[in-house]
Amino acid sequence: MMSKTWQKPLLAVLLALAIIFPMFAANDYYIYVMSLAYIMAIAAVGLNLILGYTGQLNLAHAGFMAIGAYTVGILTVDYGVPYWVAFVIAGLLSAVIGFFAGLLSLRLKGHFFSIFTLCVGFMIYLIIEKWDTLTHGTVGIIDIPAPTGIGPIRFDNTWSQYYLVLFFLVVSLWLMSRIVHSLLGRAFIAIRNGEDLAETLGINLMRTKVLAFVLSTFYAGMAGALYAGFVRFIGPAMALESHTFDMIAFILVGGIGTLFGPLLGAILLTWLTQSLQFLQDFRMIVFGPLLILLVMYFPQGLIGYWRERQARRAAASMQDRRLQRSVIGSQQEVGTNA
Amino acid sequence: MLEIQGLTKRFGGLTAVRDVTTTFEKNRINAIIGPNGAGKTTFFNLVSGYHKPTTGRIIFDGQDVTGLRPDQVATLGVARTFQSTTLFDKATVLDNLIVGHRLRTTSTFWDVVLNTRRLKEDEHRCRAKAEEVLDFVGLSSVAHHLAADISQEERKRVAFALALATDPKIVLLDEPAGGVNPEETLGLAELIRKMIRKGLTVCLIEHKMDMIMSLADKIVVLDHGEMIAEGTPAQIRSDQRVIEAYLGADYAAA
Numbered sequence: 398m399m400s401k402t403w404q405k406p407l408l409a410v411l412l413a414l415a416i417i418f419p420m421f422a423a424n425d426y427y428i429y430v431m432s433l434a435y436i437m438a439i440a441a442v443g444l445n446l447i448l449g450y451t452g453q454l455n456l457a458h459a460g461f462m463a464i465g466a467y468t469v470g471i472l473t474v475d476y477g478v479p480y481w482v483a484f485v486i487a488g489l490l491s492a493v494i495g496f497f498a499g500l501l502s503l504r505l506k507g508h509f510f511s512i513f514t515l516c517v518g519f520m521i522y523l524i525i526e527k528w529d530t531l532t533h534g535t536v537g538i539i540d541i542p543a544p545t546g547i548g549p550i551r552f553d554n555t556w557s558q559y560y561l562v563l564f565f566l567v568v569s570l571w572l573m574s575r576i577v578h579s580l581l582g583r584a585f586i587a588i589r590n591g592e593d594l595a596e597t598l599g600i601n602l603m604r605t606k607v608l609a610f611v612l613s614t615f616y617a618g619m620a621g622a623l624y625a626g627f628v629r630f631i632g633p634a635m636a637l638e639s640h641t642f643d644m645i646a647f648i649l650v651g652g653i654g655t656l657f658g659p660l661l662g663a664i665l666l667t668w669l670t671q672s673l674q675f676l677q678d679f680r681m682i683v684f685g686p687l688l689i690l691l692v693m694y695f696p697q698g699l700i701g702y703w704r705e706r707q708a709r710r711a712a713a714s715m716q717d718r719r720l721q722r723s724v725i726g727s728q729q730e731v732g733t734n735a
Numbered sequence: 736m737l738e739i740q741g742l743t744k745r746f747g748g749l750t751a752v753r754d755v756t757t758t759f760e761k762n763r764i765n766a767i768i769g770p771n772g773a774g775k776t777t778f779f780n781l782v783s784g785y786h787k788p789t790t791g792r793i794i795f796d797g798q799d800v801t802g803l804r805p806d807q808v809a810t811l812g813v814a815r816t817f818q819s820t821t822l823f824d825k826a827t828v829l830d831n832l833i834v835g836h837r838l839r840t841t842s843t844f845w846d847v848v849l850n851t852r853r854l855k856e857d858e859h860r861c862r863a864k865a866e867e868v869l870d871f872v873g874l875s876s877v878a879h880h881l882a883a884d885i886s887q888e889e890r891k892r893v894a895f896a897l898a899l900a901t902d903p904k905i906v907l908l909d910e911p912a913g914g915v916n917p918e919e920t921l922g923l924a925e926l927i928r929k930m931i932r933k934g935l936t937v938c939l940i941e942h943k944m945d946m947i948m949s950l951a952d953k954i955v956v957l958d959h960g961e962m963i964a965e966g967t968p969a970q971i972r973s974d975q976r977v978i979e980a981y982l983g984a985d986y987a988a989a
Binding site: 572575576579580581583584586587590591593594595596597598599600601602608612697704705708709711712715 | 783785804805806809810814815817820821822823825826827833834835837838840842844847848850854857858861879880881884897898900901
């Protein structure tokens with residue numbers, strides 16, 4: 398559907414740019430900010446699966462990211478579990494909790510689902526904040542160990558952690574690409590387009606939606622686990638819905654329902670926030686109008702806008718070729734269409 | 736093929752469908768007509784599983800399907816179209832159709848992760864099916880157009896194609912010729928006949944009486960949720976109750 402010939406080279410160039418980025422960064426702080434953007438992108442890619450592809454606005458997404466982060470924090474700091482073991486458990490636990498939360502909340506549709514998940518997210522926040530003995534309460538968890546080295550590779554400095562995060566980002570995007578371009582992805586998209594029609598086509602709504610929900614919470618959990626090992630301090634506020642809204646902003650800016658939209662949005666908005674840091678809270682005065690303009694002129698986000706142009710051009714060229722071919726056979730074609 | 740026994744659906748105090756008993760024969764064109772609000776679409780919703788009947792039974796192909804979910808009913812071979820079809824406008828027509836055959840495939844999430852042969856075969860089969868049904872409804876020429884760019888009549892045909900992609904035994908068409916011009920209506924009627932020649936059974940709701948009278952083998956007339964008549968077009972045309980409730984005196988004279 399898109400011109401695939403130059404898609405692969407473009408991806409290779411982007412990956413190469415990401416790989417050489419630390420060498421050109423002025424200082425370690427830039428590498429740190431970029432790594433953080435990648436982690437947020439992984440979470441946003443997950444949210445995009447349930448929001449952008451399946452059409453269900455889950456406002457508890459930051460809560461599931463917090464579950465992943467706290468799983469790593471609690472297991473490594475209080476129980477001495479090795480980082481990577483905790484990392485795997487974090488992903489699985491988020492997905493398991495996501496399964497039950499999804500089973501319950503996906504009984505509701507549209508706005509009701511969103512409001513319900515808003516409450517689920519807040520419950521996760523409250524549990525983290527109030528359950529001192531397990532989660533350290535409002536104090537948060539400090540001194541979370543950095544990811545332990547694998548073989549000769551160590552993850553104790555910003556550079557190596559950048560590459561670790563980049564690795565997981567690439568894996569996340571690769572897996573998401575598989576999912577959304579498969580028959581399963583088509584089933585998700587069919588649900589977004591119209592639940593009634595999707596059901597008529599024999600798609601089991603509940604099962605398919607729960608699967609999308611679980612996958613998205615798994616992504617959130619993994620992103621949270623990476624976050625814990627990278628920032629090495631976590632507090633209950635990370636479960637708040639304002640972080641979900643940050644991720645929604647990434648998705649809207651980059652392109653809802655596109656593979657790379659969440660990543661582009663995460664990078665752009667993270668750097669924009671950084672460069673407006675000197676304005677402190679007044680940066681929202683710049684931020685707000687920018688977002689409004691974007692939604693007005695690029696409602697599909699930047700990549701969505703670009704994709705639509707591509708698709709239209711491809712369709713037009715197909716049509717041209719067909720017209721040229723059918724000049725002679727036009728009578729025949731009219732005959733079969735009538 | 737499709738047997739309806741004492742079907743009733745109440746929404747609170749409103750009885751949308753009241754004690755309807757009828758049968759739809761295999762490989763025939765069956766039409767449901769009646770004034771607005773007669774319960775025609777509710778009837779379709781009951782048969783395709785969107786509503787659970789208050790009382791009554793629905794037997795499809797000798798199997799009791801009463802109370803099954805829409806996706807289960809679809810898997811058994813009941814396809815339907817809606818008055819308006821929600822397509823993914825930013826994808827091509829062909830892309831929109833591929834998911835239609837998903838219910839006949841078996842690949843799971845793990846096939847997707849591992850990119851197994853089964854998944855590739857399933858995807859190949861779905862694409863082939865999409866091309867086949869698109870050809871059947873005469874839309875091969877717009878396969879690569881964006882769904883946003885096709886005409887209303889082509890949209891109707893795509894809706895047919897989606898229904899056909901599920902490999903159904905019976906197709907329920909809700910106002911297939913709604914919003915298209917008389918010439919295009921003839922084309923759609925011909926397409927419905929083509930579906931019968933292929934061995935399908937059709938059941939349709941329609942307001943265009945000329946189309947119904949020339950097309951249908953059997954007509955069921957609903958009024959205020961009740962079946963007031965059933966029979967051949969000739970019988971329906973001369974039925975006094977139908978004339979009063981729906982057709983009007985003019986049509987009877989014609």
